[in-house]
Amino acid sequence: MKGSISVWTEKGKGTTFQIILPITLAIIQSLIVKCANQNFAIPISSIIESFKIKESDIEYVDQREVYNLRGITLPILRLESRFDLKRGETKKENDLLFVVVAKRGDRAAGIVVDDLVGEQETVIHPIGKKLGSLPGIAGATEVGENQVILVIDTSSLLAPIEAVRV
Numbered sequence: 762m763k764g765s766i767s768v769w770t771e772k773g774k775g776t777t778f779q780i781i782l783p784i785t786l787a788i789i790q791s792l793i794v795k796c797a798n799q800n801f802a803i804p805i806s807s808i809i810e811s812f813k814i815k816e817s818d819i820e821y822v823d824q825r826e827v828y829n830l831r832g833i834t835l836p837i838l839r840l841e842s843r844f845d846l847k848r849g850e851t852k853k854e855n856d857l858l859f860v861v862v863a864k865r866g867d868r869a870a871g872i873v874v875d876d877l878v879g880e881q882e883t884v885i886h887p888i889g890k891k892l893g894s895l896p897g898i899a900g901a902t903e904v905g906e907n908q909v910i911l912v913i914d915t916s917s918l919l920a921p922i923e924a925v926r927v
Contacts, residue, residue: 789885791912793878793904794861797846800910801874802883802902807915809862809869811877816856819873825922828860828871835862836870836922843897843918863915868924872915885912 767779791802792811819826819837826837837860841848860871883902888895888911899914 789883791881791883791902792861793881793910794840794859794872794874795876795878796840796844796874797848799846800878800904800908801840802881802904802910802912803861803863803872803915804899804912805880807863807865809864811859811861813857813859816858830862830871833925835860836924837873838870838919838922839873840913841873863919865916865919865924867926868919869926870919870922870924872913872918883912 765781767781768776769779770776790805792805792808794801794803814828819828821827822834826839828835828837840846859874859877861874861877862869862871881904883904885900885902887900888898895911897914897918899912901909902912903909
């Protein structure tokens with residue numbers, strides 16, 4: 762399984778068991794998001810908050826997209842750009858975008874998506890050796906009637922950007 766089990770015993774107090782499973786073997790709550798007409802799952806445990814902004818609210822600092830979130834300069838990552846997704850139409854300045862603020866350790870960044878579909882309990886399955894390792898992807902999950910979607914690994918997705926401390 763590639764997980765681990767730790768056991769601590771303290772005389773007179775009891776025993777503590779810690780079981781750590783890889784995310785690819787976990788049942789987790791996920792936020793289903795839509796980007797470029799494709800659904801993705803983001804583990805709720807990695808999400809701090811989500812909100813709507815206008816395209817025009819995004820600013821640039823050192824040629825990087827950022828958003829001023831209550832006085833904090835939040836780096837922005839566009840899911841469609843990161844995964845090279847093709848969109849039918851381009852976003853206009855007043856179009857609303859959803860930002861999912863995700864954490865990586867004690868750091869955070871905003872992931873821009875088109876829509877928040879809803880929360881769902883998901884079982885993450887490995888994507889298989891034939892596809893190899895896909896940076897930013899933890900695995901796949903089945904939602905609805907035989908629809909398989911990719912599960913975002915926020916830790917590896919946010920690794921290349923300079924996230925802010927939370």
